[in-house]
Amino acid sequence: MFQIGFIEILFIGLIILLLFGPERLPEISKIIIKNTTRLKRKFSSFREDIERDIGADEIKQDIFNEFKLEELEKNESEKS
Numbered sequence: 182m183f184q185i186g187f188i189e190i191l192f193i194g195l196i197i198l199l200l201f202g203p204e205r206l207p208e209i210s211k212i213i214i215k216n217t218t219r220l221k222r223k224f225s226s227f228r229e230d231i232e233r234d235i236g237a238d239e240i241k242q243d244i245f246n247e248f249k250l251e252e253l254e255k256n257e258s259e260k261s
Contacts, residue, residue: 201209232238 197209198206
């Protein structure tokens, strides 16, 4: 998903600290963590629904089988 490094998190925390003050920082951080977790769950659920609708497991299995078949054919040709 998003790639946020330590410096970015530190910068965001500093801005929140300046905007809301140290007394509200724990409350704000709990709200942010709660909403972030909820958003991750919704995206995960959405992704699982899409994968189930398109049959992603079958596609993954077909791709795996194709790679194994190519590997076997390659091994057979090397033995000959």
